[in-house]
Amino acid sequence: MKKINTLFLLLLGVLPMLAQEQSSRDVRLNEPNDIRAGLPIDVTKETSEVKIRYDRTFYYPGDFLTRLVFKGYNPGRELERHVTVQISTDIFGRNDFTTVYDGNCIIPSGGTSEECIPMLDVEFSSPLLMSEFPPLWVIVTSSGEPVDTPICFEQYVASEYSCTPTATFTIVSETFNYEGTVVDHDGLPVKGAEVSVPCAVLQKDFTVTTGEDGKFSVRLDDVNACYDIAVTAPGYPIYQSRPFYPNRVPDVWDYEDVMPKEIVLFGKLDFVAGRQATIVLPQAPDPSWGKYYRLLRHERGTVVFGREFEPKADTPYVLFPNEDFSIDLSDYDLSGLDDPDVVPFPDVSEDSYQMGFNGSYKNQPTRSDLYDGQFVFLVDSTRDCKSNSSYKKRIGACRAYLVAGAWSPEMKYEGPTYVFLDNETSDISEVSAPSSNSSCQTFDLQGRCLQGIPRKGLYIKDGQKYTVK
Numbered sequence: 001m002k003k004i005n006t007l008f009l010l011l012l013g014v015l016p017m018l019a020q021e022q023s024s025r026d027v028r029l030n031e032p033n034d035i036r037a038g039l040p041i042d043v044t045k046e047t048s049e050v051k052i053r054y055d056r057t058f059y060y061p062g063d064f065l066t067r068l069v070f071k072g073y074n075p076g077r078e079l080e081r082h083v084t085v086q087i088s089t090d091i092f093g094r095n096d097f098t099t100v101y102d103g104n105c106i107i108p109s110g111g112t113s114e115e116c117i118p119m120l121d122v123e124f125s126s127p128l129l130m131s132e133f134p135p136l137w138v139i140v141t142s143s144g145e146p147v148d149t150p151i152c153f154e155q156y157v158a159s160e161y162s163c164t165p166t167a168t169f170t171i172v173s174e175t176f177n178y179e180g181t182v183v184d185h186d187g188l189p190v191k192g193a194e195v196s197v198p199c200a201v202l203q204k205d206f207t208v209t210t211g212e213d214g215k216f217s218v219r220l221d222d223v224n225a226c227y228d229i230a231v232t233a234p235g236y237p238i239y240q241s242r243p244f245y246p247n248r249v250p251d252v253w254d255y256e257d258v259m260p261k262e263i264v265l266f267g268k269l270d271f272v273a274g275r276q277a278t279i280v281l282p283q284a285p286d287p288s289w290g291k292y293y294r295l296l297r298h299e300r301g302t303v304v305f306g307r308e309f310e311p312k313a314d315t316p317y318v319l320f321p322n323e324d325f326s327i328d329l330s331d332y333d334l335s336g337l338d339d340p341d342v343v344p345f346p347d348v349s350e351d352s353y354q355m356g357f358n359g360s361y362k363n364q365p366t367r368s369d370l371y372d373g374q375f376v377f378l379v380d381s382t383r384d385c386k387s388n389s390s391y392k393k394r395i396g397a398c399r400a401y402l403v404a405g406a407w408s409p410e411m412k413y414e415g416p417t418y419v420f421l422d423n424e425t426s427d428i429s430e431v432s433a434p435s436s437n438s439s440c441q442t443f444d445l446q447g448r449c450l451q452g453i454p455r456k457g458l459y460i461k462d463g464q465k466y467t468v469k
Helices: 002-019 409-414
Strands: 022-029 034-037 047-054 064-073 079-088 098-107 117-129 136-143 152-159 162-165 167-174 176-184 194-199 204-209 215-220 230-232 262-265 268-271 277-279 290-298 302-308 317-321 325-328 356-360 374-378 393-395 399-405 417-421 428-432 457-461 464-468
Touching (some): 079 117, 176 194, 290 356, 317 417, 374 393
Antiparallel strands (some): 079 098, 152 162, 176 215, 194 204, 194 230, 277 317, 277 399, 290 302, 290 317
């Protein structure tokens, strides 16, 4: 009775694994551009061995390889060969080879140079779990009765000295059901939003449309693969995500996102009187909405903006609204728009990779392709702009963010001080300090925090001009 109970418990543990739905796909490596006799695979000799390296990324750690096929044609008779196939992901291909097949294979007769057929079709004795990324090394050995008629295999010829046989691998992986909800800025469900989840390696785009409740469910073919998310809906800007892995929860230092369970589409921009925000529109914004400031320069920890009395289209600004108001983004045609050109700092070279004020027409992550010493800073704290860490920042549609160098370790985390001039030669209108420096109330004209009572001169205190006589 005890043995039966033990067997029953073991079955309970195995059944969930058996019930997990799997997907299978064939991936062909190195599309052939030549067919050569026995190069680099030669199965006509009494014994032969070839070691092949494949660099293309076609699987993910956690996937299983189950089959390997080489195509070609055989103008001679059918052959029986003993074949051994070994595979390794060691970067140099020197060790850690696993034998996936060791047995007899039939080399068929037939095919032509115009229509090749499987010559070596090897189904692995047990699935091979891939634990690392490519390169992938394959050793194929064969033995048997030699023949004089050459057997031709499809080849990828990179140069006159480099020739690799074209291979097709069968990959098996667990599927994943991605479920979530799309809501608007008020938390109401968005019906009819198209949720697109593309995967570059799978060369597939999994797409589904939300229902009345804003919910969606889409099956992804490989739980180990890397995906993106793009959501489009009438009247809303495009939502885009960073890459993410369904089976992985990244920490704050990773560039990948956690899969969002709730996707918020902001169909309007909210502005509060006097509160610093950012704005960029495909047509000139209304000057009566408030005070607009464009990027001027930076002075080691201080970023200076100048007043713009006639704001322009496709230009990012910092905006201090005169009163509370909202902009309905459905009034603007944002479909198909590329983000506006970066407004660069005037005193940086071109190889500084577009340091400056960046506007966005999409709800998307900020740039992550920065040089060392460059960082993204959010100039406003509106609810459609988020910062989860120093690496993970999201910018709302028609908002802007800053890419600048960190001139001190403190600035890397605290951000710069922002100074706003009514014009380039006159007094300072506003001073915005970093959030971590919010306890500081007095600044000099360069935006630097002052401790204690300042000496004679003009200063900024609580955001207003202050004179000490």
